[in-house]
Amino acid sequence: MNNHETSDSLKKMVVIVYASQTGNAMDAAERIGRDAERRGCPVAVVSIDEFDATSLPCEENVIFVVSTTGQGDTPDPMKAFWKHLLQRSLSHDWLKGVRYAVFGLGDSGYQKYNFVAKKLDKRLRDLGAVAIIERGLGDDQHPSGYEGALDPWMSSLWNALYRYNPDLLPRVSTVSDLDSLKMKIGGARSMCPGKFSHEKTRPDYFLKVINNYSLCEDGSETDVRYLKFEAISSSIYYHVGDVLEVLPEQSHVAVDAFLKLCNMDPELYIRFTIEIREMRSRRYL
Ligand SMILES: Cc1cc2nc3c(=O)[nH]c(=O)nc-3n(C[C@H](O)[C@H](O)[C@H](O)COP(=O)(O)O)c2cc1C
Numbered sequence: 001m002n003n004h005e006t007s008d009s010l011k012k013m014v015v016i017v018y019a020s021q022t023g024n025a026m027d028a029a030e031r032i033g034r035d036a037e038r039r040g041c042p043v044a045v046v047s048i049d050e051f052d053a054t055s056l057p058c059e060e061n062v063i064f065v066v067s068t069t070g071q072g073d074t075p076d077p078m079k080a081f082w083k084h085l086l087q088r089s090l091s092h093d094w095l096k097g098v099r100y101a102v103f104g105l106g107d108s109g110y111q112k113y114n115f116v117a118k119k120l121d122k123r124l125r126d127l128g129a130v131a132i133i134e135r136g137l138g139d140d141q142h143p144s145g146y147e148g149a150l151d152p153w154m155s156s157l158w159n160a161l162y163r164y165n166p167d168l169l170p171r172v173s174t175v176s177d178l179d180s181l182k183m184k185i186g187g188a189r190s191m192c193p194g195k196f197s198h199e200k201t202r203p204d205y206f207l208k209v210i211n212n213y214s215l216c217e218d219g220s221e222t223d224v225r226y227l228k229f230e231a232i233s234s235s236i237y238y239h240v241g242d243v244l245e246v247l248p249e250q251s252h253v254a255v256d257a258f259l260k261l262c263n264m265d266p267e268l269y270i271r272f273t274i275e276i277r278e279m280r281s282r283r284y285l
Contacts, residue, residue, distance in 0.1 A: 013042035014061045014161070014168065017051050019078035019116070021069040025105050028138070028150055029065040032103075035154055040171035041161070049077035053084035059098055061132065061161065061168070066120055067105040072112025085123050095129035099164070101157055102131075103150065107140035114139075133160045141221060207231060 014036060018029035026047070033045040048066075056062070069075050074082050102124070104117020114137045121135045136153030138146025162169045211228035214220075229244075238244075259266050 013044050014063060015051075015059055016043055016045045016063045016065065017048050018045065019048040019064070019066040019075045019081070020105075021067055021075035024146060025065045025067040025075070028103065028105060028146060029063075031150070032063060032065065032154060032157075035158075036169075038171070039158060039169045041169050047077055048075075048081045051081065053081045057095055057098060062098065062100045063157070064100065064102045064117075064120060064124075065105070066102065066116050068110070068112065068114055068116040071110070072115035074116050078116070082120075085120075085127070090127055092126065093128040095124060095127040098124075098129040099132050100124050100129045101133055102135040103138065103153055104135060105138045105140075105146045109141055113137075132164070133157055143222065 016029045016033050016036075018025045020026040020029075029045050033043045036043045048064075066078065067075055102117050102121045104114040106114035106117070117135055117137060121131070125131065133153070133156045136149050138149045140146065142148035158169060207229040209227060210230045211226060213226055215224045215226055216222055256266075
């Protein structure tokens with residue numbers, strides 16, 4: 001997937017071009033590529049310095065994943081491509097017939113937030129390309145990092161591409177978004193929150209928290225914690241390098257009471273979208 005393809009073979013697929021300074025945009029591009037492949041979409045993921053800018057007018061669907069570095073600067077591998085795009089000799093219909101999407105990686109703590117993604121989006125439009133969807137902007141300040149914006153942006157992208165050409169995403173029609181959501185919820189429900197004893201009323205393995213403190217500076221937006229546990233029973237064995245997963249559990253009684261109170265069907269699927277600004281202000285209240 002990551003190999004450089006000839007421009008002829010790239011024409012038949014969705015091309016994902018990334019410009020990265022320290023690797024995040026490459027990771028994001030590869031994630032988009034894997035997600036596309038799962039939907040049966042042929043993709044090529046290429047670094048922008050391996051992409052021939054003169055072949056851009058021949059592409060049908062191009063996805064750009066670009067970060068911003070310095071003070072609103074393009075990543076080093078993007079310099080030559082950007083110089084080519086800024087040429088005055090390029091006409092306003094140079095990219096006629098090209099459909100594109102831009103996902104930017106940046107940090108809203110910087111004055112020139114996601115400057116490169118914004119500049120690229122505008123320049124592509126000025127050269128006659130048509131946006132498949134509105135640009136997405138990933139932000140390091142989001143509690144989930146750039147992925148907080150990437151997930152919903154990818155969903156919109158697949159929906160838009162499917163509406164444009166269902167043949168591009170042959171597996172979308174077989175697994176609907178709702179089906180995949182149901183699968184995820186089913187998987188989460190099947191996770192066991194603890195190893196239960198024969199009585200089934202309480203876990204038979206107990207960990208006592210003996211240290212719990214934040215590793216972040218005061219006033220930091222994120223909260224990374226150091227947790228130290230002491231095993232006070234011994235029915236689970238572990239080795240160095242094993243990973244402990246801490247899963248939250250809902251009280252079934254509380255869930256049933258909530259559903260009854262709201263007169264809701266327990267099998268109903270509801271999608272929540274939480275505004276990050278709202279979450280932040282709540283935390284400070
Ligand atoms: C030295 C440096 C300068 C940065 N400058 C900006 C900036 O001007 N604007 C912005 O939105 N983000 C800026 N960022 C944040 C990066 O864009 C963000 O961390 C991104 O995820 C990096 O992606 P990359 O690893 O693909 O380069 C900067 C990050 C670093 C380390």
